[in-house]
Amino acid sequence: MFDLLYNKIRAFSKIDENQFDHLKTFFVLKKLRKRQYLLQEGDVCKYQAFVDKGLLRSYTVDEKGNEHILQFASEGWWMADLSSYLTNEPSFLNIDALEDVELLLITKPSWEQAMKEIPQLEHYFRIIIQNHLVATQKRLMQSLAESAEEKYNRFLATYPECVQRVPQHMIASYVGVSRETLSRIRKQVAARK
Amino acid sequence: MFDLLYNKIRAFSKIDENQFDHLKTFFVLKKLRKRQYLLQEGDVCKYQAFVDKGLLRSYTVDEKGNEHILQFASEGWWMADLSSYLTNEPSFLNIDALEDVELLLITKPSWEQAMKEIPQLEHYFRIIIQNHLVATQKRLMQSLAESAEEKYNRFLATYPECVQRVPQHMIASYVGVSRETLSRIRKQVAARK
DNA sequence: AAATTAATGTGACATAGATCACCTTATTTA
DNA sequence: TAAATAAGGTGATCTATGTCACATTAATTT
Numbered sequence: 001m002f003d004l005l006y007n008k009i010r011a012f013s014k015i016d017e018n019q020f021d022h023l024k025t026f027f028v029l030k031k032l033r034k035r036q037y038l039l040q041e042g043d044v045c046k047y048q049a050f051v052d053k054g055l056l057r058s059y060t061v062d063e064k065g066n067e068h069i070l071q072f073a074s075e076g077w078w079m080a081d082l083s084s085y086l087t088n089e090p091s092f093l094n095i096d097a098l099e100d101v102e103l104l105l106i107t108k109p110s111w112e113q114a115m116k117e118i119p120q121l122e123h124y125f126r127i128i129i130q131n132h133l134v135a136t137q138k139r140l141m142q143s144l145a146e147s148a149e150e151k152y153n154r155f156l157a158t159y160p161e162c163v164q165r166v167p168q169h170m171i172a173s174y175v176g177v178s179r180e181t182l183s184r185i186r187k188q189v190a191a192r193k
Numbered sequence: 194m195f196d197l198l199y200n201k202i203r204a205f206s207k208i209d210e211n212q213f214d215h216l217k218t219f220f221v222l223k224k225l226r227k228r229q230y231l232l233q234e235g236d237v238c239k240y241q242a243f244v245d246k247g248l249l250r251s252y253t254v255d256e257k258g259n260e261h262i263l264q265f266a267s268e269g270w271w272m273a274d275l276s277s278y279l280t281n282e283p284s285f286l287n288i289d290a291l292e293d294v295e296l297l298l299i300t301k302p303s304w305e306q307a308m309k310e311i312p313q314l315e316h317y318f319r320i321i322i323q324n325h326l327v328a329t330q331k332r333l334m335q336s337l338a339e340s341a342e343e344k345y346n347r348f349l350a351t352y353p354e355c356v357q358r359v360p361q362h363m364i365a366s367y368v369g370v371s372r373e374t375l376s377r378i379r380k381q382v383a384a385r386k
Numbered sequence: 387a388a389a390t391t392a393a394t395g396t397g398a399c400a401t402a403g404a405t406c407a408c409c410t411t412a413t414t415t416a
Numbered sequence: 417t418a419a420a421t422a423a424g425g426t427g428a429t430c431t432a433t434g435t436c437a438c439a440t441t442a443a444t445t446t
Contacts, residue, residue, distance in 0.1 A: 062339075126315055134279065140329060176336075379394095391443085397436105401435095405431090
């Protein structure tokens with residue numbers, strides 16, 4: 001259950017088995033069925049989730065009712081509404097399960113306590129968050145500079161694992177185009193081949 | 194010269210004067226005139242810059258020659274092409290000065306050394322990067338969900354200091370609209386008042 | 387202070403992508 | 417396995433925003 005997390009942490013930070021055993025005690029386990037919410041808009045995000053199995057998404061719904069996906073998280077990724085988690089303010093994101101999932105949850109107080117007691121964790125999270133920032137900045141620049149088709153192709157290249165597991169209309173709402181437009185792009189791409 | 198940085202670090206991290214004196218030795222000072230580059234596309238980003246005075250921007254130029262601004266950085270902010278800085282790969286961003294600037298530069302080896310020798314720095318940077326990520330995620334979601342006018346208004350509300358110091362066509366290229374469209378939006382807004 | 391360069395404004399027109407309406411095909415659920 | 421629900425496709429039309437071309441004003445530079 002904790003193997004994946006252990007490996008991920010050791011990839012960036014030297015942590016020994018005793019420390020990791022201690023770290024385990026800060027987490028609670030949670031299983032969700034497909035379509036269940038981990039977080040709903042308006043609630044405070046009490047947990048950060050490490051995905052051990054399955055697939056989650058975070059998204060907003062705008063006034064017109066359109067969904068905009070911020071993130072997919074499969075095995076080995078973290079998921080939360082970071083803004084709400086940090087500030088304790090109501091979330092503007094929804095998080096739900098695209099498949100049955102098994103999660104390791106940690107509250108903000110536990111998280112901070114864990115970093116205090118195991119200083120290498122601060123380093124691990126700094127690196128994780130830093131990589132996440134780099135990826136988000138790239139996506140932002142691409143969303144400003146590229147056409148719908150380029151953004152779609154880049155999604156395929158960047159997240160090949162997701163492509164198999166996520167329905168097209170969600171890819172559309174991640175890429176930032178309507179599902180109809182994505183469908184037409186796919187048709188064109190197929191025709192060219 | 195180092196006062197601003199000292200205050201910023203102490204806002205999130207308890208660091209004493211001796212430690213800070215030591216930290217100072219990792220930085221080099223740099224002044225740039227308006228319009229000078231700190232970094233050009235294709236070069237490796239060797240320094241992270243803390244802005245002590247003045248205003249910088251980072252941006253890409255797409256194939257059509259359009260500029261897309263990723264970030265403005267005024268007094269108290271950090272600026273770099275984080276991706277290039279971390280990986281040592283050629284940058285896809287340009288960074289230049291919008292005003293005469295005074296910067297504190299730190300190389301990646303110095304930065305990592307400093308965090309090793311002064312562990313509270315790791316915490317400071319984790320927090321800084323985390324806040325940066327939250328802001329970038331918000332901007333990304335807004336760029337997907339909002340109209341040109343909404344994005345412009347949000348820019349005005351979020352960065353009032355910048356509005357006075359940055360020309361309109363750069364605000365346009367931060368918000369993600371053409372300078373002509375921004376000009377028309379401003380006309381409409383003025384007419385409604 | 388004249389000359390140059392940068393910034394801004396505005397009309398006419400073009401276009402990528404959204405929206406709407408409806409249909410077909412999968413996948414769940416009972 | 418039938419019924420219900422979700423996903424995906426496609427034509428017709430609409431629209432926000434981009435693009436181009438040129439004019440005006442402001443800010444630098446010599």
